Amino acid sequence: MMKDEAPFLLEWYAHHLAVGFTKILVYTNDCSDGTDDMLIRLEELGLGYHRRNDIPEGVKPQPSAMKYAQAEPKVAEADWILMFDADEFLCINYGDGTLDPMLDAAGDANGIVITWRIFGSGNVVDWSRDPVTEQYLYAAPPTWNKGWGVKTLFKFDPDKWKIGIHRPSIKNKHLETGFPDTVNWLNGSGQPMEDYFKFRGWRSIRRTVGYQWAQMNHYAVKSVDSYAIRKFRGNVNNKKDKYNADYWSLQDRNEVYDDKILRYTERRKQIMDELLTDPVLSRLHYAAIEKVEARLEEYRATDAYAELKQSLLEASEVPITQIVAKPPKARDPEEIAKLMSQVEKNVADRPAEERRSVPEAAFADVAEGGDGFVPGDIDVSVQTAVDWVPNHDIALPADVRIFAQSTLELVMRGKYQRRMARMTGRMVEDGQKVLDLGAGIGFLSIHAAQTVSGATVLAQEDNSSRLAIMRDVLDHNALELGDRLSMINAPVICDNDAETLARVNQMIADHQPDVLRISYEELGGKLLSRVTLGPVTRVVLFGPAVAAFHAQRSKVKDPSLSPDQDQSMPEFVIIEPKQAAHAT
Template sequence: MMKDEAPFLLEWYAHHLAVGFTKILVYTNDCSDGTDDMLIRLEELGLGYHRRNDIPEGVKPQPSAMKYAQAEPKVAEADWILMFDADEFLCINYGDGTLDPMLDAAGDANGIVITWRIFGSGNVVDWSRDPVTEQYLYAAPPTWNKGWGVKTLFKFDPDKWKIGIHRPSIKNKHLETGFPDTVKWLNGSGLPMEDYFKFRGWRSIRRTVGYQWAQMNHYAVKSIDSYAIRKFRGNVNNKKDKYNADYWSLQDRNEVYDDKILRYTERRKQIMDELLTDPVLSRLHFAAIEKVEARLADYRKTDAYEELKQSLLAASDVPITQIVAKPPKARDPAEIAKLMSQVEKNSADRPIEERRKEPEAEFADVSEGGDGFVPGNIDISAQTAVEWVLNHDIALPADVRIFAQNTLEFVMRGKYQRKLARMTGRMVEDGQKV
């Protein structure tokens, strides 16, 4: 789903062709910068499909587009589908970075739940024509649970599934049949998802988050200039005043360096160069860039732009430990019970030996003779958001500065090896690591 994304469209399109998508379908609404014309041309070239999102009165753009997609023959024909936006770039960490090897490794699974990595501005202020995936290489820590929204790659059957923004939902008529038992979803590390996620939830939790196979890079803010353009333009879901300083401080996370997506640079450039050999696409692409740069030049002359810039610079200084995504809601056990479907209750009532157990995952770092720590001495003097997790009755910090990425996922699930968990405190006390 897109609205006025023309300056970024060809990079996004070329990137996902490099990832291995064979067909891309995009819904657009209310475009004024040529986004829809570019997508029409891409369809004429046989590289995907464009559909207009004609929005009924009183309906938001995203639900409208999903309703159309639910009935779209091209969607039903696809082997796998993934719903995502123009500021989201899929990054596959498995194998050579393309879809087919990861899907082969998934075996008989019919879904992969991919968690966001929130990428910030990297302190970039000014507009640039450089690729998004090369400009912004700083992100929130992978352990930051406020950034654990998901997108789901899955096998779609329109009779059984209802498409959703983050994940599909099983249609009511199939909830109390044997269909839920056939759903086998994996997390972003290729491990089985918990059964509850078949029925509810749009975020990973400590026990299910994983990035070893894939991550969804989410570039919600980009530079201050790019943010200003989006604020003055509006957004795909028509949320009032979405692009304010609070949203910026939530999304402008730059605590860790992550350049995994650069593995696609050469192939993406090659594809984009090929696309730009088409005179129609080339004309539309550069016209869109020139138009947005002219608009930005006008914005910069206004008091509103300067006020926005200063508010965003101040918001960038908000520590990650002080970020609040939404006001916390009290956990009422009775209300939680109401949310559980009858199917979940039936599953929970089965004898424990009949329930699917999570297989023991291979602890790669240790099996290769390592201890799972980041190599060398580390500096943990800087304040950052760290969750302490019980591992065999020992509280360990889920800190990206201490544990290697593969190891972090075991620490967050409370599955770090007992012997090594007990060793951690002694190593810290002796100054061997810190």
């Protein structure tokens, strides 16, 4: 559905031809900038179809267009369909970036649920004719759950499916048949979607989100000037004053750099250049750009533009952790139960372990074996507004690029590793040496060095970006702990167990710690009994190491150290994921 998208139309059209779509159908209403004329010409050139969205009184443009599309023969003829908007650009990360290899890989699946990536202004203010996909390369982090709306690429049967904005819905007459069992949808990483999504929902959740195969780049704001242009034309659902500063702060997310879509640049440019060889299309395209530029020039001279610009620049400074999307609608289990078909109730009544999938590592919770951090190298080089929240008198960055969502919520409430921090005085005694293996961003290391008299802490972390964040935490808090705290980026975890064990043993021999804290999963399991602990009098396991410890313990009758090790048994303290601590 489009209205007054002429300045951006050819790039959007050429991009999706480059992606591999063979036909594009667009519904327009009340266009004043030539968008409809351009689409009519594209249809004359055999590149797609245009339809008028004649809107009945009292009906919004978007539902009206979907009703027409439901009955449209060209839609029914399609192998696969995807419904999306002019500010959404499909980016396929699988294979060569085109549709066919991804659909081949999908096998017998008949749907792929593609999650948004929210792209912001990139601090661009002025209007430019440069392509959208080249101007705006900064986005919200993949883990930001407020940006997890979806669009669904699926095989369409008008008898069985009703087209929807984010996903189609099964028609009621087929709910109590065997048809729902034939629905086999994958997520954006090519993994099976959970069964509940056959029936309801329009957003990914932690267990289903994924971007390894595809993402939907959503350019809802673009530059300040482009946003002003967008305000001129209204929106597809006639929402009053939708494009205000609040909407801008929600959509203007620029925390991470993402240039995956540049893989299409050359092919998209070739197609667009070819389209512009048509004199009619070229004339309409440049006339639309000149018209909107003239209108924008007039608007820039007004107080209203100055006020809008200032309000948007201020809105850009709102940290991502303070963003409120839409007030959540209270869940009414009884009302939902009334709407459920019997087949949906049957799905919902199955045991949780049968109907729930395991989230990808990037979206895992601590309770699901994660360590609370976004996995891999963390890039926080982009300057963006971030809240620093005191946690045990140490201000930590409430940054979604660093922390997994559930952990971030604890940081924002000042409760990050709170129980473990309170236990520091019992875990570390005056004058003791501590070796933290897998210190993360060093919160517990800093806390111990700061609060335990005479204690010295060596914080080790394989991930160098987390140690860089630890240095930022020290700088932000103006903490100079001298020789009480040191950091080491010498990695200990290797593909080879023997090498890992050798590195750990050497580190213990070199530093002679009294307390050994371990978060690495690899060291919480079978390797733990083979570590030469030497002077260590207390071993503290937390994070992923705990699950590995319990898994290994369940396999053997005696989880104690091997009898050939000539050393006294240290105290073991296990910090459970739910922060209940006990000693064994």
